[in-house]
Amino acid sequence: MNPAKPNQNPSQTHSFPSLSRRGFIRCAAALTAMSALPARAQSVKTAQANEKINMAFIGVGWQGKYNLEVFLQDPDVHVVAVCDVYEEGPYLGRGVAGREAGRKMVNSFYDHKGRPEDGCAAYVDFREMLDEREDIDAVVITTPDHIHGVAAMAAIRKGKHVFCEKPLAHSLSEVRMMTEAARQAGIATQMGNWGHAKEDIRLLCEWIWDGAIGSVREVHAWTNRPGGWWPYGIDRPEDTPPVPAGLDWDRWLGPAAERPYHPAYLPFIWRGWWDFGSGALGDMGCHILDPVVWALRLGSPDTVEASSARLPSRATPHGMELAKGALHPESTTAAAVVRWHFPSRDGLPPVDLTWHDGGLMPPRPDELEPGRNMGDGDGGVLFVGDKGKLICGCYGSNPQLLPDSRMRDYKQPPQSLPRSIGHYKEWVRACKGGEPAAANFDYSGPLTEIILLGNAAIRSDKKLHWDAPSLKFTNDPEADCFLNSHFRDGWSL
Secondary structure, eight states, X not given: OOOOOOSOOGGGOOOOOOOOHHHHHHTXXXXXXXXXXXXXXXXXXXXXXXXXXXXXXXXXXXXXXXHHHHHHTOTTEEEEEEEOSBOXXXXXXXXXXXXXXXXXXXXXXXXXXXXXXXXOEEESOHHHHHHHOTTOOEEEEOSOHHHHHHHHHHHHHTTOEEEEOSSSOSSHHHHHHHHHHHHHHTOOEEESOGGGGSHHHHHHHHHHHTTTTOOEEEEEEEEOOSTTSSOOSOOOOOOOOOOOTTBOHHHHHTTSOOOOOOTTSOSSGGGGBTTTOOHHHHHHHHHHSHHHHHHTTXXXXXXXXXXXXXXXXXXXXXXXXXXXXXXXXXBOOSOEEEEEEEOOBTTBOOEEEEEEOTXXXXXXXXXXOTTOOSSBTTEEEEEEETTEEEEEEGGGOSOEEESHHHHHHOOOOOOOSOOOSOHHHHHHHHHTTOSOOTTOHXXXXXXXXXXXXXXXXXXXXXXXXXXXXXTEESSOGGGGGXXXXXXXXXXXX
């Protein structure tokens, strides 16, 4: 097979600098398992125009089953394997999930198509799957955040194309390594921020580039998370209930520090624990901030700061004393406000971007008519320009100039961005040697870095000055620990 085209779309590539060796050395204690880029990946397989992509799935839970269903419908895809640490069982009232549920779904689909020979195998460990199955061309990663990096890097080393759910990885250093390793390997990549393929986000970009609201120096974004989505600010449980039948708890932990199984961690509610998830920003930031990053051509911020909901004074079960107004060291916050400052870039003015979560909201703009909602149920963005304002919902949906009269009078510019064939189809096309997917790692890597810098500011509780080329905070070396993952024995990138 021919080598894949490079994983880069010049029209959407960010200006984040490459990871310097000095940046790694500075964090050597936390990066012992990832102090150098991987060796050259194995030969990349790219299907010819008339060939199918042999695809494997790592994670077959709620979102994983959805991704599996979508790709099964693509005539250019042949699903050959599924992998999950859970065998099979009910999932949050959303049907049955797990590797056996995934295998049955695939086999039933191919049986219905009269192709029983196209059935797939089921695995509990993605490392074993990648070692055993040389026929895999591409993998889809839909696991908790802390598994993204190790699974993606294992696939990249094998020369597999990678689709990874958001956020791209659990730590900023993992993101930087994944982005560079994928570029070096020449594989096709995509992050699961599916709103990037929609029409609305393209209209929003074209309006801003047309000067509809003038120069933008202030942006506010918000989400309803966490709300009732997962617990927050809570202590690690002390009781040790038995591990459910069919769950491989050790493999679910993966690179995270050992701890006994408890239903406080899964499914889905792992998002509220720093060891496994990335809080509200990690859950929704890659969706909600996507139009901001794209429309304003944001690169790296130079500062980031945050304020968060505080805990009352108390002792934790593990002997930690939480002072009044402290942040919990293990579980995420109930609400936070994060502010990034982006310097001037490519003739565009500096921008202050502010994130609000946990029910916190920016001031309601005067131009928004009474009775109209700000954004939608999942969040939104308000762009403040020197000639007007623009508001949208989550994923850049339903963009509107404010007030409504201005929207009615606005003459939209000609289309300047290519329209998408579909988020998932973009990646399949790239796997077959076509144009890179729009949300490839060269775009989604820098976007995810912005998200994870916000989490570092939340956890450090300080204003941080960011040096992107060196991968460090210049004013607080202690905060560098929030940029890195700490892997237990047996796990590495």
